[in-house]
Each structure stands twice: as C-alpha cells, then as structure tokens.
Amino acid sequence: MKVLEKAPAKINLSLDVLGKRSDGYHEVRMVMTTIDLADRVECSELPDNQIILHSSAPYVPEDERNFAYQAAQLIKDKYAIQKGVEITIQKRIPVAAGLAGGSSDAAAAIRALDRLWHLGMTYEEMLETASMIGSDVAFCIKGGTALATGRGEKISMLPELPPCWVVLVKPDISVSTGEIYKAWDHIVATHPDVDAMIHAISDNDFSTICYLLGNTLETVTMEKVAEIARIKEHMRQIGAEGILMSGSGPTVFGLTQYESRMQRLLNGMKGYCSQVYAVRLCRPFTLLSEYE
Numbered sequence: 001m002k003v004l005e006k007a008p009a010k011i012n013l014s015l016d017v018l019g020k021r022s023d024g025y026h027e028v029r030m031v032m033t034t035i036d037l038a039d040r041v042e043c044s045e046l047p048d049n050q051i052i053l054h055s056s057a058p059y060v061p062e063d064e065r066n067f068a069y070q071a072a073q074l075i076k077d078k079y080a081i082q083k084g085v086e087i088t089i090q091k092r093i094p095v096a097a098g099l100a101g102g103s104s105d106a107a108a109a110i111r112a113l114d115r116l117w118h119l120g121m122t123y124e125e126m127l128e129t130a131s132m133i134g135s136d137v138a139f140c141i142k143g144g145t146a147l148a149t150g151r152g153e154k155i156s157m158l159p160e161l162p163p164c165w166v167v168l169v170k171p172d173i174s175v176s177t178g179e180i181y182k183a184w185d186h187i188v189a190t191h192p193d194v195d196a197m198i199h200a201i202s203d204n205d206f207s208t209i210c211y212l213l214g215n216t217l218e219t220v221t222m223e224k225v226a227e228i229a230r231i232k233e234h235m236r237q238i239g240a241e242g243i244l245m246s247g248s249g250p251t252v253f254g255l256t257q258y259e260s261r262m263q264r265l266l267n268g269m270k271g272y273c274s275q276v277y278a279v280r281l282c283r284p285f286t287l288l289s290e291y292e
C-alpha cells in the first residue's frame with residue numbers, strides 16, 4: 001500500500017522572538033500561513049523493519065538527518081511498528097530558504113504514516129511527535145493560518161487569510177537558521193506587532209495585514225545577504241502590496257490581490273533572480289481523526 005501527502009511551504013506574516021530560554025531555544029510568537037508551493041511525500045510499506053528514504057533534490061540528507069526519516073523512526077518506536085517504510089520525497093520547496101520545507105516533509109510523513117499504519121493518531125499525538133523533530137513541524141501538521149508560540153510547538157489556529165497571490169523570490173544563497181538566531185542575540189531588535197496582525201486577520205483586512213508584515217530576524221539576515229534589500233525595493237517598485245522576508249530567510253515574498261500585479265511581479269523578478277514562484281494560499285488539512 002502507498003500513501004501520498006502534500007507538504008506545503010509556509011511563510012511568516014509576523015515573526016517575533018521574545019528572548020533566549022534557559023533550554024537554549026528561543027521563545028517565539030509567529031503568525032504563519034501555508035502556500036501552494038509543495039513537496040510530495042510518498043510512503044510505501046516495506047515487509048522488513050527498515051526505513052529507506054529517497055529525495056529528488058541534491059544536498060538533502062537521505063538518512064536519519066532527514067526530518068521525514070526522524071518522523072518515521074519516532075512513530076515506529078512509539079507505536080511499536082514491526083514493519084518498514086520507503087519514503088520518497090519529491091522536492092519543490094527550495095532548501096534552507098526560510099520556507100520550512102524539511103519541517104513540512106516531516107509533518108507530511110506523520111500524516112502519511114498515520115494513514116498507512118491505521119494508527120488513529122489524534123491531532124495532539126501528532127503535535128507531540130512533531131515537536132520532538134523541530135520547531136516548525138507542529139505548525140505544518142495542519143498548516144493553514146496559525147499562531148505558533150513557545151519554541152513554535154504551541155499552535156492556535158486562526159481564520160484563513162483573504163485570497164491573494166504570493167510571489168516568492170529566493171536569492172541563490174542559503175542561510176543557516178541556527179546562525180541567524182545566534183546573531184539575533186547580539187542586536188537591538190525591532191519587534192513586529194503580532195497581536196495587531198492577529199486582529200487584522202480576524203477582520204479579514206488585507207491592506208492592514210500587508211502593512212503589519214514584520215520579521216525581527218530580517219535585519220540580521222539582511223546584513224549577511226545584501227540582495228534581500230535590493231529584492232524588497234524592486235518588488236516595492238513593481239507594486240507588491242506587502243513585502244517581507246520569510247523565517248530566517250533568505251526568501252522574500254510579496255503579496256497582492258491583483259492577478260495583473262502578480263504577473264508583473266513574476267516577470268519583473270524573473271529577470272532579477274533565478275528562483276521566482278507565484279502561488280496561492282493553501283487551506284489547512286483535515287486530519288483523519290477529525291472525520292470521526
């Protein structure tokens with residue numbers, strides 16, 4: 001039997017860091033939403049007790065360093081599964097780009113294995129496994145629009161955003177999330193208004209959402225990747241209604257509700273950067289346990 005799951009990328013609409021905790025993690029408050037740029041994660045049962053993983057992209061580990069592999073190992077241990085699984089990941093999300101590609105693959109693997117092995121996992125059980133893998137995995141279990149707090153593992157779902165286009169521009173450089181957080185510890189940070197963003201989303205107010213876009217990590221990554229400021233300026237000139245760097249970067253996204261402006265952004269930015277995408281938002285997943 002084979003199970004296929006979509007693993008959508010996320011963007012951060014508001015990302016605040018409250019400080020470093022005694023356990024070494026950072027306390028965050030983030031509003032995130034999933035978008036229709038997605039990997040595909042396929043899980044097929046193997047008769048013997050092993051995990052095999054293939055990824056279509058270079059530089060993505062295919063062993064226990066892969067977050068989807070870790071998800072399979074954790075689930076096998078927790079539910080004492082004596083069978084194996086072959087995981088095939090078709091990557092479309094750029095790697096180390098601030099789009100949570102690896103985390104979304106892990107969340108997709110959790111949903112897929114719940115179906116493949118008929119585990120009947122609740123949302124809370126999925127969150128528990130997710131938070132053992134990485135900070136963004138919990139959000140990716142359901143996706144949609146949500147507030148993530150703690151180190152990212154506490155999720156409160158929010159209403160869906162007004163329909164819009166998301167144009168993504170990924171500079172040809174990757175950044176390490178760990179290094180960006182480390183550098184953040186040494187700057188005088190600016191803090192976005194996360195609560196106001198939540199209100200704007202509840203009010204379905206697109207222009208205020210665009211106005212409030214904010215990411216405390218942006219200035220840190222911008223110092224390392226000068227291209228980010230140039231991309232933002234270019235997108236502003238073309239007419240994106242809201243512009244921000246996602247996660248720890250370096251991907252920059254622009255929002256617009258107009259198809260003509262999306263086309264202009266897509267064409268304009270393609271002449272500027274090799275990796276440019278225009279996508280829609282992605283609705284949250286309905287989990288198997290919610291059908292009951």
Ligand code: ATP
Binds near residue numbers: 095101
């Ligand atoms: P985040 O926004 O959550 O910080 P990111 O988008 O910046 O994540 P990822 O694409 O998730 O970064 O990749 C970060 C690192 O994770 C990669 O360099 C890679 O070594 C490792 N990794 C583990 N599993 C995966 C996976 N399934 N896909 C991509 N990278 C993975």
